[in-house]
Structures are given as C-alpha cells and as structure tokens.
Amino acid sequence: xxxxxxxxxxxxxxxxxxxxxxxxxxxxxxxxxxxxxxxxxxxxxxxxxxxxxxxxxxxxxxxxxxxxxxxxxxxxxxxxxxxxxxxxxxxxxxxxxxxxxxxxxxxxxxxxxxxxxxxxxxxxxxxxxxxxxxxxxxxxxxxxxxxxxxxxxxxxxxxxxxxxxxxxxxxxxxxxxxxxxxxxxxxxxxxxxxxxxxxxxxxxxxxxxxxxxxxxxxxxxxxxxxxxxxxxxxxxxxxxxxxxxxxxxxxxxxxxxxxxxxxxxxxxxxxxxxxxxxxxxxxxxxxxxxxxxxxxxxxxxxxxxxxxxxxxxxxxxxxxxxxxxxxxxxxxxxxxxxxxxxxxxxxxxxxxxxxxxxxxx
Amino acid sequence: xxxxxxxxxxxxxxxxxxxxxxxxxxxxxxxxxxxxxxxxxxxxxxxxxxxxxxxxxxxxxxxxxxxxxxxxxxxxxxxxxxxxxxxxxxxxxxxxxxxxxxxxxxxxxxxxxxxxxxxxxxxxxxxxxxxxxxxxxxxxxxxxxxxxxxxxxxxxxxxxxxxxxxxxxxxxxxxxxxxxxxxxxxxxxxxxxxxxxxxxxxxxxxxxxxxxxxxxxxxxxxxxxxxxxxxxxxxxxxxxxxxxxxxxxxxxxxxxxxxxxxxxxxxxxxxxxxxxxxxxxxxxxxxxxxxxxxxxxxxxxxxxxxxxxxxxxxxxxxxxxxxxxxxxxxxxxxxxxxxxxxxxxxxxxxxxxxxxxxxxx
Numbered sequence: 001x002x003x004x005x006x007x008x009x010x011x012x013x014x015x016x017x018x019x020x021x022x023x024x025x026x027x028x029x030x031x032x033x034x035x036x037x038x039x040x041x042x043x044x045x046x047x048x049x050x051x052x053x054x055x056x057x058x059x060x061x062x063x064x065x066x067x068x069x070x071x072x073x074x075x076x077x078x079x080x081x082x083x084x085x086x087x088x089x090x091x092x093x094x095x096x097x098x099x100x101x102x103x104x105x106x107x108x109x110x111x112x113x114x115x116x117x118x119x120x121x122x123x124x125x126x127x128x129x130x131x132x133x134x135x136x137x138x139x140x141x142x143x144x145x146x147x148x149x150x151x152x153x154x155x156x157x158x159x160x161x162x163x164x165x166x167x168x169x170x171x172x173x174x175x176x177x178x179x180x181x182x183x184x185x186x187x188x189x190x191x192x193x194x195x196x197x198x199x200x201x202x203x204x205x206x207x208x209x210x211x212x213x214x215x216x217x218x219x220x221x222x223x224x225x226x227x228x229x230x231x232x233x234x235x236x237x238x239x240x241x242x243x244x245x246x247x248x249x250x251x252x253x254x255x256x257x258x259x260x261x262x263x264x265x266x267x268x269x270x271x272x273x274x275x276x277x278x279x280x281x282x283x284x285x286x287x288x289x290x291x292x293x294x295x296x297x298x299x300x301x302x303x304x305x306x307x308x309x310x311x312x313x314x315x316x317x318x319x320x321x322x323x324x325x326x327x328x329x330x331x332x333x334x335x336x337x338x339x340x341x342x343x344x345x346x347x348x349x350x351x352x353x354x355x356x357x358x359x360x361x
Numbered sequence: 362x363x364x365x366x367x368x369x370x371x372x373x374x375x376x377x378x379x380x381x382x383x384x385x386x387x388x389x390x391x392x393x394x395x396x397x398x399x400x401x402x403x404x405x406x407x408x409x410x411x412x413x414x415x416x417x418x419x420x421x422x423x424x425x426x427x428x429x430x431x432x433x434x435x436x437x438x439x440x441x442x443x444x445x446x447x448x449x450x451x452x453x454x455x456x457x458x459x460x461x462x463x464x465x466x467x468x469x470x471x472x473x474x475x476x477x478x479x480x481x482x483x484x485x486x487x488x489x490x491x492x493x494x495x496x497x498x499x500x501x502x503x504x505x506x507x508x509x510x511x512x513x514x515x516x517x518x519x520x521x522x523x524x525x526x527x528x529x530x531x532x533x534x535x536x537x538x539x540x541x542x543x544x545x546x547x548x549x550x551x552x553x554x555x556x557x558x559x560x561x562x563x564x565x566x567x568x569x570x571x572x573x574x575x576x577x578x579x580x581x582x583x584x585x586x587x588x589x590x591x592x593x594x595x596x597x598x599x600x601x602x603x604x605x606x607x608x609x610x611x612x613x614x615x616x617x618x619x620x621x622x623x624x625x626x627x628x629x630x631x632x633x634x635x636x637x638x639x640x641x642x643x644x645x646x647x648x649x650x651x652x653x654x655x656x657x658x659x660x661x662x663x664x665x666x667x668x669x670x671x672x673x674x675x676x677x678x679x680x681x682x683x684x685x686x687x688x689x690x691x692x693x694x695x696x697x698x699x700x701x702x703x704x705x706x707x708x709x710x711x712x713x714x715x716x717x718x719x720x721x722x
Binding site: 011039074076077079080081082121125150168169170172173174178179180181182186187189190191193200201202203204205206207208209232233235244245248250251252253254255256257276280 | 372400435437438440441442443482486511529530531533534535539540541542543547548550551552554561562563564565566567568569570593594596605606609611612613614615616617618637641
C-alpha cells in the first residue's frame, strides 16, 4: 500500500488530499480544506497542516511521499515570491519531519525541497500543473477550467500532456491561462466599473464592499457552507446581509433599494464575470485549434464554480463537449483538484506507472 | 467676532475647518485632517474630533456654530445609512455639548440635529454641496471637480447656485456627479482589468494588492506626507515598497519585473483613472452646455488630486478655463474643500450675508 499526500497552500485556502494505492490501483481518497488567509494568519499554517493531515489520514501512518504545491507565495505577507516559497517549504518541512517531501515545479517535476529552494520561481504557483495532469487522465486533448474561490486556471492538455504556454503567473495572465477571478473572494469592483439597472448605468464604488460570494449566495448558486471565507463587512451570511453588501457597491443600502433591484445588480456582476472567463477560454481554445488542427476542443470544468461559472463559460466559449469533473469523479475532487491531482502524480511517481482515478473511489 | 466650525466626517478621513469672521469679513481660517478609517476604528471618532477641534481653535473658545457634513455613513461598519447618520450625529452631539450644531442637507440647508435624525437620508453624503457652494464664490457658472483620497465629486454651479441633479450617492453615480475613484485609496484592480506592457495585455489580479497612492508615490505626484492612509500590505512608503505592491497587481514581484516596467504599469493605471474622471466631467459639461446655452464651462479643480487628476481631467474634457482652487485660496483649502466651504456657509448663515474668501487668509 502506497500513501501519498498532496498539499496545496493557497493564499486564502489550504487544501490536502491523501491517496492510498494498492497494486497500482487507487483504493481510497480523502480530502480536507481550511480557510486560512495567509496575509492575516501565516502563523496558523503549521497547526492547519497538522489538523488537515490528521483528518485525511485518520489513523495516522507515515506517508510515502508528501507533495507540495502552492500559490500562497504571492500573498503580500511576503516581500517577494522567493521569500514566500521559502517560508511555506520550511513550514511543511518542520511539520512533517522524516517524510519524503517533494515540491511540484511548473514542468510537472517533483523536486526535493533543497532543489525547490534553489530555484523558488520554478515552483511558485505551479498548482495548475497538477490539475492539468489529472485532466489528462480523462481526455488526451482538452482544456481544463478550474474556477476556484479566488482565481481561475485554464490548462491546455494535448497528446495526454499538459501543454501550458505560460509558466509564471505573469505569463499566464498574458496568455489567457490565468484569470484572477473566482467564486467567493473577488471584489465586485474588480468585475465591473458600472452596472446596468432599469436601463440606466450606475458607476460602481471602488471599495471592498461586496464580493462574488455575496452574489452567488444571493442568487442561490452556493450554500452558506460553500462560503468559506470572511465577508467584507464581517457580518453574516443571510441573503439579506449579502444583499446589503451588494447594495453598497452602488452606494445604496437595503432600505433605499428594492430586493429585486439588488438581485438584478447581482445578476449583472454574474454575467460580467462569466464573460471574463469565457473570453479567456475562447482565446485559449482558438490557439489550441490552430496548434492541433482540431475542430472541437472538449472542456473539463471544475472548481467551486464548476457548474455556474466554469461549465457555463465553456459553453459560451464554444467548447464541446463540456464535462464536469465532479460527474467524472466526486464533488470534493472538483473543489480541490490541484491537491488531488498532486496526490495521484506523487503516487504515479512512486509506483513507476500511471495511477488512474478509480470509479469506486 | 463669529467663530464657525465645519466638520466633514468621511469614511476614511475626518476633516475640520474653523473660520473667524469679523464685521462680515473672513479674518482667519485653520484646518485639520486625520486619517480615521471608520470601519476599523469608529470608537476613535470622539477623540479625533476633540483633538482636531483643539488644533483648529488653538485657544479654545465656544464656536457660534458647528456645522456637520458626512459621507462616513456609507461605511460598512453601519448596517444602513440611517444607522450611520444617527451614530455620527450623536457622536458630534456628545463631543460638543451646549453648542449650536447643524447638519448640512443635500439642498444646502443647515438642519437642527433633531431634524437631521428625522430624515437621515437627506443629510447623508451631502458634503459636495458645501464644495459647490464655495466654488460659486468664484464663478457664477462652473463645474467644481474635487478629487479626494477616495472619491471624486463633480458639482455643477450655475447662476451662482449649486445646480446638482443627483441628491443621493446612487443618483450621483448615475448622473456623473460622483466617480468613486481617488488619489490614495482606490484599489488598482477597480481601475483597470488589464494593463498594457510592452505591447502586450496582461490581466490584472482582483486582490487588494496596491492602490492609487502607490502609483502616485512611485510617479512622484504625491509625497510621503500626502499618503495619509494605510498601505494595502501594511509595509512602508519607499518607492521600492510602492513598486513591489504595484508589481503584485500582475502577480509579479520586484525581483522578476524591471522598475521601468513597473513604472510603465503605474502610468497605465494613471491614464485609466484620468480617463474615468474626464469621461464623467465631459458628460456633465455637455449637459450644462445644453441647459444653459453656453459654449465654454469653466472648471475649478480641487482636492488632493487637484493638479494631476482634477485639472488634467478637466483639460481632457474640454472645460475652460481650468483654475486650481489652491491658486485662488490655499493648498489646505483644496484638500479639505467641503469642511472649509461648510465653515463659510455656517458663517454666512449666522451673519445673514454672504461671507467670501479673503485673499489675506
């Protein structure tokens, strides 16, 4: 039995997946996630990692490998990304002593921690690779679109391999492989500078009054349990509280704006966010069609926004067929695709053969 | 001798102006400002008001009137604006006992606190009125554009009177009289969703990584002393620190992006913010030209961004002549126009005749 653990340390959420493989077959998979905003609570990272690892490996035994990937190095708690990579790697090293720890780089290699620390920019923001690699289990040629709480990754897969063109976040932002928009934490002011309401345009406040989680809570696309981050005003998760945050984006409040109007504003932000994701997907798909001479590009949609953002945007961008990763696997796999992909990648590395998703998992 | 005090409680800054009038002539004016983010430190409002009032009336004597205006009621520390108006009015009442306190409404009337509390939405966000009224001292017909730390007010003046078309913030956002953008606190992600760099487009992160204060500090338009608010990452005000925040908006850092490129990104955000202000100004000017049948509309530029944003945008929008309020008055008057205007308005009310700016002040 081989036990591998994939850890994905994001700026706002830490995710973990533990995979047991027996005779080349995946036999069990557990996942866990915790909201941990690094810019506020970096010092909680060790305890979060401990709690999550005890959750996913209920009866603790030493894993054969822990593989690490991250995007948290971009958090402004760190002066620069190399400082972030250094801190996160050393935290994992300290929490998991005497275990073989590897760090994913943006070419899909599992580096030793020493090698990672020597070239920190190679391992910064590499979690998309694990997702793309996981997607290649299902389609030889496809685009994976993972709409998470904060960001959206778009990963091209061809000939059964990850064929990303950008490696750093900056390159990915240029090349339509990263859209910095997500289901929960995106400031509505970053989505649209004006909204339409009753055939009039209203400019939007630039404060951090409301975020996408408020829109999707109000529209009923996510549940209170999905809203795994702080609210901008520190208040609660009732629809009324979400609506009052959204009203504030046009400098109004819940007493002077009808609920119907607030819902209409929320729908406008939804449409704009959908368009932003669809637009990048379309450009990436065009590029892949040219490169590989194909008519249609299949899409695997995943992430917390799998359904109402990733899949909807893929349809809008003309990809087909559009398949939800949760329907191929499980809902938790969709929410933590990089951590799960990484656990499979690590197991494949140890076993010397590709370990596939098993429908019985 | 009549002593009037104008207080402008914003969401992020509290401003105060004390005016002495003798025989119908303004003889001295003192101003003060403190950064006080209400959403974090509402409980500091009483002490801030006390300190500021002792600063502007050095040898304390009882003012004949304290006039209050606010925009802080929009802060998300309050559930709704009426709660905000209520809290701010009661705080002022408690700090300044036994003084005639009036609250400015959006038609320019100085209401008693009781009347204000009965109709809180009339006094919410009325500070622009005081600025427009002050501008009408200099031009019978003009547009005042006040680019502050957080927002930009555009106030039409005609026939020597404030002729705003919007009264609530929502109406003003619709009618180009409020642009929620400013010199210091505007999240760069709310200004542009992508930036151009070396003939390529890069999507922008939606986090609160950097703000306009960082752009203008780096470009040399404001000094460290002007940067009177927190930085997004809690770090300092060196150009290098500002540059590192700006680099993060495209998910880069100061080690992987040249200073030249970061400056070029900063310039892009500057251009976009300028365009947003100019666009609203242009629409407002068009409307005024139609209403009043004039060819040219003069502009009074004011605020912390008087020079490089307000005046520049006015020129871009085709207004002429463009005059800086600080050149007509003083620099501190430009930075705190609503508080100063309100002190003059209160004095005019008490004296029963209009009290004008005096060049000797």
